[in-house]
Amino acid sequence: MRYLLLLLMAVVFSTVTIAQSNPVLVTPAWLQEHKQDKNLVILQSNFLRLDFEREHIPGARFLWPDWLGAHSPEGKFNAPDLATARKTLQLLGINQNTQVVLVYTRTDLTITARMFLTLEHLGLFGKISLLDGGLEEWKKAGLSVETGASPTVTKGNIEPKYQQLLVDKNYVQQALTGTGKMVVDARLKRFYDGDVTGNPRDGHITGAFNLPYPDLIDSTTKFKSVQQLSNYFNAVNNDKKREMIGYCFIGQTASVLYLAGRILGYPMKIYDGSLQEWSRLPELPMEKTRQ
Numbered sequence: 001m002r003y004l005l006l007l008l009m010a011v012v013f014s015t016v017t018i019a020q021s022n023p024v025l026v027t028p029a030w031l032q033e034h035k036q037d038k039n040l041v042i043l044q045s046n047f048l049r050l051d052f053e054r055e056h057i058p059g060a061r062f063l064w065p066d067w068l069g070a071h072s073p074e075g076k077f078n079a080p081d082l083a084t085a086r087k088t089l090q091l092l093g094i095n096q097n098t099q100v101v102l103v104y105t106r107t108d109l110t111i112t113a114r115m116f117l118t119l120e121h122l123g124l125f126g127k128i129s130l131l132d133g134g135l136e137e138w139k140k141a142g143l144s145v146e147t148g149a150s151p152t153v154t155k156g157n158i159e160p161k162y163q164q165l166l167v168d169k170n171y172v173q174q175a176l177t178g179t180g181k182m183v184v185d186a187r188l189k190r191f192y193d194g195d196v197t198g199n200p201r202d203g204h205i206t207g208a209f210n211l212p213y214p215d216l217i218d219s220t221t222k223f224k225s226v227q228q229l230s231n232y233f234n235a236v237n238n239d240k241k242r243e244m245i246g247y248c249f250i251g252q253t254a255s256v257l258y259l260a261g262r263i264l265g266y267p268m269k270i271y272d273g274s275l276q277e278w279s280r281l282p283e284l285p286m287e288k289t290r291q
Helices: 002-020 030-036 049-054 083-092 110-123 135-140 169-177 191-193 226-234 254-264 276-278
Strands: 040-045 061-063 068-071 073-079 099-103 128-131 181-185 243-247 268-271
Touching: 002 099, 030 073, 040 110, 049 061, 073 276, 083 110, 099 110, 099 135, 110 128, 110 254, 128 135, 169 181, 169 243, 169 268, 169 276, 191 268, 226 254, 226 268, 254 268
Parallel strands: 040 061, 040 099, 099 128, 181 243, 243 268
Antiparallel strands: 068 073
């Protein structure tokens, strides 16, 4: 009995250690040190396979954003259905115990942040990291890149399950009437205030706060310091137990807000329909800060 108890404690300790070893952001030095780890998979996000084959981190696998950001008649960047997600992730060699490091190229942070959110939504919560500064930061550190096709990998065994990190309009409506949650607009303040956007209605969801995602990153698309991020978040929510539901135009740039909240330890979700849906439903409340 005592042996079984000790074995159980060892398993629990090991699980906690693994969970704690997955930082939300990693540096080039961290990735260089850990890239040969048995369960670590590097996914480099590129819009074209050609760009990946021209330049990528050694050992990285090609991730086309549209594989995990399905477009449909219902909207852009929907979460993939579980069958599609299962096929995609298993072909990428993702297992239940895989730690993923996402790499973005040039200034493509927002779409890769959406990949981060989607992977966590599909059941890899706490197992995803982002290379801060992406491929450009890797090269600035003097680390090598390689050319060629994505490597052939052993099929993974992951069985994705939705974690309800992407929520719908009903969830947002309920959050607006309660006290334990808040809704946050991640767009530039001028759009929050009411500048014309091309949507059926302009302005913001009534009762939503504004925390523009560009404020959270610097000119090189690296995230600002934890202290700076804390200052921005505290201005709208200084209670880390209060859930924040972000939105934007289509659910892409708000993913940067999601990532920043995860860095700070806030409970985060994203309204997937965002204003592409909300603005088209006249019964849902919107307001402008200025006319």
